Amino acid sequence: MSLIHEIDYGTPASRSETMVTLTIDGREVTVPEGTSIMRAAMDAGIEVPKLCASDMMDAFGSCRLCLVEIKGRGGMPASCTTPVAPGLEVSTQTPRLKDVRRGVMELYISDHPLDCLTCAANGDCELQDMAGAVGLRDVRYGYEGDNHVKARNNGEINAKWLPKDESNPYFTYDPAKCIVCSRCVRACEEVQGTFALTIGGRGFDSRVSAGMAEDFMSSECVSCGACVQACPTATLTEKSVIEIGQPEHSVVTTCAYCGVGCSFKAEMRGEELVRMVPWKDGQANRGHSCVKGRFAYGYSNHGDRILNPMIREKISDPWREVTWDEAYAHVAAEFRRLQYQYGRDSVGGITSSRCTNEETYLVQKLVRAGFGNNNVDTCARVCHSPTGYGLGQAFGTSAGTQNFDSVEFTDVAVIIGANPTDGHPVFASRLKKRLREGAKLIVIDPRRTDIVRSPHIEASYHLPLQPGTNVAILTSLAHVIVTEGLANEAFIRERCDWSEYEDWAAFVAEPYHSPEATEAYTGVPADLVRGAARLYATGGNGAIYYGLGVTEHSQGSTTVMAIANLAMVTGNIGRPGVGVNPLRGQNNVQGSCDMGSFPHELPGYRHISDDATRETFEKLWGVQISNEPGLRIPNMLDAAVDGTFKGIYIQGEDILQSDPDTKHVAAGLAAMECVVVHDLFLNETANYAHVFLPGSTFLEKDGTFTNAERRINRVRKVMTPKNGYADWEVTQKLAQAMGLNWNYRHPSEIMDEIAATTPSFALVSYDYLDKMGSVQWPCNEQHPEGSPIMHVDGFVRGKGKFIRTEYVATDERTGPRFPLLLTTGRILSQYNVGAQTRRTDNVVWHAEDQLEIHPHDAEQRGIRDGDWIRLASRAGETTLRTLITDRVAPGVVYTTFHHPTTQANVITTDFSDWATNCPEYKVTAVQVMPSNGPSDWQQDYDEQARQSRRIAGKLEAAE
Amino acid sequence: MSHDTNAKLIYMANQIATFFKSQPQDEAAQGVATHINKYWEPRMRRKLFQHIDSGGEGLSPLVLEAASKIKRPEAA
Incomplete structure (x- = not known):
């Protein structure tokens, strides 16, 4: 194992398909038109010295270190800002260039502290590297005089010196070490899109300033870490690096927070995590991160973590620590007792969207093969289950239709009931980048979320609807598109059921769906709805991104269908830049659904009543599987109150805090006789538990997560589980205690079983993922490299289905008591x-x-x-x-x-x-x-x- | 809303009927039945039938119309 060093090409890749050939240092190089000379050189393996350039950002041309000479052209142009041209003859190293570069470095170093040995960046400092690269041997100017380095000059206070800013909990800003390369400022603008940083002053007074010369914490900084990553010196440094030192090896893994599923390098020293750095080859995040994935991993060794299994008879008793074997035996005996006493269907399980695919698969397998029923559900129940239902009905699969890269081709983005800058920050940064390039934005949300108006971003339309009126607004949008003749009939005739379309078109064209009619209860002025509909239908590639503001309603599923209708009626399906994109909440909520966590579905979204599917699993598992759907989480709680549901195994979900109507959840849990909570902490649900099994973090196990774009990403173990066992091992032991003959030695064997039984995962294996980096399902014989975009040549269900979406007001109404x-x-x-x-x-x-x-x-x-x-x-x-x-x-x-x-x-x-x-x-x-x-x-x-x-x-x- | 699970079940069945009522008429009753068959665990369907058999008070007419197409679970 060693530290992964990523190549920095200096400037972003060019998308041009026209190729240009030139000569650099006598070597012929062919690159796409628009490529910088710097990047072309790096392509050929020639590293031009640089300080202000990074391939995460556009060229800036300020450090004057990357100069080259070009035959027939005067002067020494900066290679980062000079594009290639056919036939150029470039030299990156000449006597003149050597002198000039050394001179430039000498000036940099003359205003930089020489504490390299004790500096946190020692071993990871580009300034040091460049001083070495240009052969700097002497600084003739001395360190006296004007400088930013010393607090005092000859006893006098140095007004140019600024103290370290340690206000951010995760990184420090040391102005004394800044070389004003602007990389942090540009990262904040171009990569993150927050514009929290700027260069204040001019000339020798120039310096990085957070907000209006505030400290980082008081500024608009969102602590995404892009600036820290961009900094070539120790000016911006992770506090963990200052405390621990430089990492010695790194492992690529996947963030365990939201559904964006960012790839990170976990940079380690032994088993100690030094820092998490976003991985440029991560196909979801492309080298970017947010404050959670980048910095918020400290919970993994928080003192609250429970490391030993515990049991208690009554929930009013204190917990009693027991051995793992006692815990397994106790759970097995209790569940068998409950089933004997109250029937086979009296117990169930909840799989976790926080855990890996492999772990989720095992929990549903334990329920189906061990408990002998289908009482398994997952936290997707309370977030995106309507997406599964709605898109399944309309398109034939619950899958979101695009990859995240697709946003780079979007012309009109519609955000409905989602707050990506908070909930899916790395995707939001990618979207904002596209918006700054000129794409238009429509936001449908009761709140004026940050994306409606923020630096260099302004929505063309914000429809601030009354909560609960999603269906009315979306049907009104469809009304405008249909009645104003903006429907894409060619697409509809080719790809959808025409008679269903005609029925639906007549339905939405009814006058009571017009924006003028719905305005009365949606609260959205009709002209805004009309404008938004016209923009979405005619503005080029239209992509809809939505979140839980769509699904978590009485008409959640209807709203998802309404979204599908809009995409179909405008022909925005089946190519890059368009589509229906559910922004999923949890790291593996997509995966937990894929793995058969729902009570009516086996892995791969196949209904439990399908004999052939059941047979596949029955043969492999050697059991009979019930052909009846099991209980969903709310149904389990209702059945518990009714006295017919008595025991539950909950892996990594806190239903007492996360599910609605806490008092009802508490009543349901209190009515059960054996509640088993498998988690990192004594969460709120554990207040009602009889058995606690300690869980492990994503840093402590191997597996896969599947993100919102159906991308199967590897999770790689970087440290030993503090509790002793990865979660899949605990479930396996529990299954063994219940008499099941499971003998998985590694999660890869579980994935092999998934691939063998689930057609959409047919080609997935750990070896294949290692080779490909990641793949998006379906990944099988028809789609060997996975499926970035769905429904390319036709809908999964055959013809796209238009479905009438009648608005029905929720029964949760305001009134005099609750206005x-x-x-x-x-x-x-x-x-x-x-x-x-x-x-x-x-x-x-x-x-x-x-x-x-x-x-x-x-x-x-x-x-x-x-x-x-x-x-x-x-x-x-x-x-x-x-x-x-x-x-x-x-x-x-x-x-x-x-x-x-x-x-x-x-x-x-x-x-x-x-x-x-x-x-x-x-x-x-x-x-x-x-x-x-x-x-x-x-x-x-x-x-x-x-x-x-x-x-x-x-x-x-x-x- | 009450914690009376029977009332809740009736409410859920009616919600499903409300959606399918707006769909083309010839698909409505089958739509309700298919939905309940696919997603309702037997004891939920059993409770629904107990209620229908004792008069079905409070149930939407469309649910009652769909009843003959809903799979009757085996007795517990």
Whole structure:
């Protein structure tokens, strides 16, 4: 093992198909037109010295180190900013170039501290490398006089010197070491798209400035780490590198946060993780990262991690540590007892979207082969299950249609019910890059999310609809497209069922679907809807990106169908730049669905009633599989309340915090006799557990995650599991204790079984993934290299199906008692229920959930910014602090659900999507009023949680 | 909404009917039945039939129309 060194070509690749041949240092080189001389040289293996250039950003031409000479041209042009031309004869090393470069380096070094031995970048410093490359032997100017290096000059205060900025928890900014190459500023602009950094001053006074000469923490910086990665010196350095030192080996793996699925190099020293650096060859992230994947991994060795299995008889007892064998035997005996006593269908399991495909596959296999029923579900139930249903109906597969690279070809992006800058930040950066290149943007969201208007980005249309009226708006958009003759009839005739289209077109053309008619309840002015529809239908490649603001509604599935209709009616399917793109929440929510985690489906989305599919697995597993669908999570909880569901094995999901109507979830869990929680921490659900099995982190196991673009990425083990076992091993041992003859020696063997049984994974193996980097399913004989774009030559189901989408108002209505609508979402620095991010320094950005409320609504209630308020719905009440903002419309309030003390889901109701039971998190009628502090429920809950986390013989575990 | 699981089941069945009511009429009842057959666990269907058999109060007419096409689970 060694450290992976990626080649930096200095400038981005050119997309041109016209090739140009030139000569560099006597070698003939052929490259695409538009390539820089610097990149062409690197292609030929010739490294031109450089400091300000990086292939992550456009050429800048400021460091004057990459000069070359070109025969027949005067002077010494910078190779980064000079494009190739046919027949050029370039020299990268001549006596004149050597002198000039050495002179330039001498000037740099004359204003740079010479503490190389104790510098954090020692061993990873491009300035040092370049000094070596140009043969710098002497600095004739001395270090006296004007400089940025010393705090004092001859006893006098040096006004040019600035102290280190250590305000960011993860990296430091040391202005004394800055060479003003602007790489950080350009990374912030071009890669991340935040524009938090700039160069202040001019000439010798020039320096990097965060915001308006603020510290990094006070500036707009989102801590994505792109600047740190770009910095050629120790000016911007990870605090972990300062503390530990330089890494000695690295392993490519996949981030375990959101559904973007970024590839990272885990840079290690022994088994200690030094830092996570985004991998340029990662096909989802292309070398970029966000604050979570880049920095927020500290939870993996947080003191709260539970490392020994534990058991208790009653949930009011303290936990008792036991051996693994005792724990397995106990669970096996309990589940067998429950099945004997209450029937085969009285137990079930929940697979985790946080775990690997292989682990998920094993949990559903344990339920189907070991428990003998189909009571298995996964957290996709509460997020993207309507996507599966809706796209399955319309296109014949639940798959999102594009890869992330597709956005580079999009002309009109439509974002519906998603907040990518917070929820899917690396994708958002790629989208913003495309928007800055001129693509247009339509945002359909009750809130004015950051992407609506931010530096160098402005949506052409923002449709601030009332929560719950998605179907009405989307059907209105279709109305405009159809009635104004903007439908792509050629596409529809070729690719869709024409009679279904005619039926649907007549339906949407009804006057009551017109924007003028729907305006009354959507709250969106009709002219905005008309404008947006025209832009999407006529603006070139139109791509729809959507999130949980679409799915988590009573009409979630209908909304997904409405989105599919829009894509089909405009012909925006089947090529780069277009499509229907569900932005998935969790790292492996796509994979957990693929692996047969739903109670009605075997791996590969094949219905449980299909005899041939069942037979495949029955033969392999040597068991009979029930042909009846099992219970979904909400159904399990209902059945538990009814007394027919008694035991559950929950791997890596915190349903008590993440699922709606907390009181109902608690009642369901409390009614069960054996709740087994397999997790890193004593999460909220564990308050109701009888058995706790310690889990392992993504750093501690091998496996695969499948991201939102269906990309199967390798997860690679970089350290020994602190709890002793990877999660797949625990499930296997549990299965063995229940009498199943499982003997997987490595997750690759599990993947082999998946490939053997699931046609869309037929060619997938660890060897193949190592060879390809990653593949997007379907990956089989027909698509040996995977499938970046779906439905290229026709829909999976044959003809695309237009489906009528009638708007039905949710039964969750506002009224005199609950006049406001609450909608929920995420924030950049925190992730989901926060179990991981709350256990990192990310809390400095978001220490508590806040209620966003419009100034008008706040004023009416006598509420000031930061006040404690009571938030009440028909389901329950809680308290939190306010944030007064006009990002939300009057009548709408918003909060996040990252903190268990807030218990936002005490408020949400158990209304759900008609087709999939996906909860309606996004619409709850509430009232807001001033309050003095935590509600009785919060205090009771806190006390109960504290009690239930006691471990016999140990001090009380602090959250 | 109450925690009465029977009421919830009726509500869910009616929600499904509401969607299919808006679809072409000749597909509506079959649509409801197919959906329930594909996604409802037997004990949910059993409860639904218990309710239908005892009069089906509160159920949408489309659910009642679909009932003959819904798979009746074996007795528990």
